[in-house]
Amino acid sequence: MQPLSLPPRLLMGPGPINCYPRVLTAMSTQLVGQYDPAMTNYMNEVMSLYRQVFNTQNEQTFLIDGTSRAGIEAAIVSILEPGDKVLVPIFGRFGHLLAEIAERADADVHTIEAPWGEVFKPEQIEEAIKKVKPKLLAIVQGDTSTTMLQPLDELGAICRAHDVLFYTDATASIAGNPFETDKWQVDAVTVGLQKCLGGPSGSAPITMSERFVQHVRKRHHVEAGIRDAHHQDAKGQRIRSNYFDLSMIMDYWGEERLNHHTEAATMLFGARECALALLSEGQEKVLKRHKLAGDAMLAGVQAMGLTPFGDLQHKMTNVVGVSIPDEVDGESIRKTLLDTFNIEIGTSFGPLKGKIWRIGTMGYNARQDAVLHTLQSLETVLRRGGCKLPLGDAIDAAMSVYCDEK
Numbered sequence: 347m348q349p350l351s352l353p354p355r356l357l358m359g360p361g362p363i364n365c366y367p368r369v370l371t372a373m374s375t376q377l378v379g380q381y382d383p384a385m386t387n388y389m390n391e392v393m394s395l396y397r398q399v400f401n402t403q404n405e406q407t408f409l410i411d412g413t414s415r416a417g418i419e420a421a422i423v424s425i426l427e428p429g430d431k432v433l434v435p436i437f438g439r440f441g442h443l444l445a446e447i448a449e450r451a452d453a454d455v456h457t458i459e460a461p462w463g464e465v466f467k468p469e470q471i472e473e474a475i476k477k478v479k480p481k482l483l484a485i486v487q488g489d490t491s492t493t494m495l496q497p498l499d500e501l502g503a504i505c506r507a508h509d510v511l512f513y514t515d516a517t518a519s520i521a522g523n524p525f526e527t528d529k530w531q532v533d534a535v536t537v538g539l540q541k542c543l544g545g546p547s548g549s550a551p552i553t554m555s556e557r558f559v560q561h562v563r564k565r566h567h568v569e570a571g572i573r574d575a576h577h578q579d580a581k582g583q584r585i586r587s588n589y590f591d592l593s594m595i596m597d598y599w600g601e602e603r604l605n606h607h608t609e610a611a612t613m614l615f616g617a618r619e620c621a622l623a624l625l626s627e628g629q630e631k632v633l634k635r636h637k638l639a640g641d642a643m644l645a646g647v648q649a650m651g652l653t654p655f656g657d658l659q660h661k662m663t664n665v666v667g668v669s670i671p672d673e674v675d676g677e678s679i680r681k682t683l684l685d686t687f688n689i690e691i692g693t694s695f696g697p698l699k700g701k702i703w704r705i706g707t708m709g710y711n712a713r714q715d716a717v718l719h720t721l722q723s724l725e726t727v728l729r730r731g732g733c734k735l736p737l738g739d740a741i742d743a744a745m746s747v748y749c750d751e752k
């Protein structure tokens with residue numbers, strides 16, 4: 347076998363995306379022992395950095411080792427006991443995932459659905475909460491399957507008023523769209539690195555409010571015959587996963603450092619660097635960079651005469667759905683873009699399969715040159731594929747978005 351040799355792709359799909367080079371560098375660092383003070387010090391730094399990323403004071407802020415859905419699974423299996431009611435408003439593929447994970451935890455799952463391409467009004471969610479009286483509201487913030495961004499700012503107050511815990515999956519939206527854990531009164535949030543944070547998949551940052559933590563801590567907890575002090579008088583059923591037992595993972599990241607898994611140190615170095623990249627550039631600036639890239643991509647697509655998907659009022663900054671013109675085969679256009687231009691754009695699932703492409707502008711790739719290369723290449727491939735397009739307009743429109751900003 348030959349040494350690794352990958353084509354130099356420009357990843358302009360809904361994730362993963364090309365990593366920030368500094369993240370890759372951090373991930374080639376040598377290891378130290380798991381409880382080496384050098385290592386535990388970095389673990390503490392990661393907790394502190396992710397408090398800033400999540401805009402929270404939550405003590406319990408750390409990493410779940412695994413891809414984003416490891417974070418989702420940890421939050422859901424640790425909070426929901428069999429029979430607990432959960433309300434999952436679904437507006438895309440990842441809402442279905444939250445519901446499925448809750449079902450596997452034997453929770454009593456109630457869903458409401460919005461058509462793909464739309465989001466919920468807070469009143470619709472409040473009404474469902476009144477009817478269902480759930481223990482937990484579980485909802486996605488940005489669903490890349492539809493490109494929609496669910497407004498969350500009013501949901502925290504609604505949840506508090508009805509004594510409901512509030513969990514969200516902000517994997518696809520964090521760092522590209524505003525997220526305020528404390529201001530919005532979100533009780534638990536999980537994310538991943540491979541979208542706007544500009545890292546590889548494989549680490550799932552999580553933060554939990556004190557209220558959420560108390561509910562998790564209440565659960566009965568025994569590991570392989572070892573009963574630990576925190577849980578002597580715990581009530582409720584034992585968390586049905588060892589790996590995703592947030593109670594044990596808190597003890598592992600806490601002062602006592604009770605052994606759980608072996609920290610995925612290389613992922614931790616990557617996650618730390620993602621947070622540093624965000625915070626050293628500045629959250630406001632990074633949000634603005636994503637907004638600009640997203641606006642420029644949208645303007646370019648529209649100037650080409652293509653139709654963007656969904657309610658644009660609620661579009662995520664970092665991904666746009668583009669209706670595939672009738673004259674062309676969507677997959678063959680994607681293949682040519684990849685083979686000839688080394689550019690990857692996304693396909694779609696479920697009801698949108700074969701109907702839209704999804705073009706992302708995230709993290710390291712939320713850049714003017716990446717936007718322009720993608721638009722120019724797409725225009726060329728579509729033209730050669732037989733589409734009649736106003737040539738050059740896409741680039742001009744995208745460049746105007748950037749010029750107007752100056």
Ligand SMILES: *Cc1c(COP(=O)(O)O)cnc(C)c1O
Nearest residue numbers: 413414415440490517518538547
């Ligand atoms: C991309 C995405 C994920 C990714 O989950 P993985 O386990 O990392 O594949 C999760 N949630 C949402 C909302 C996403 O858009």
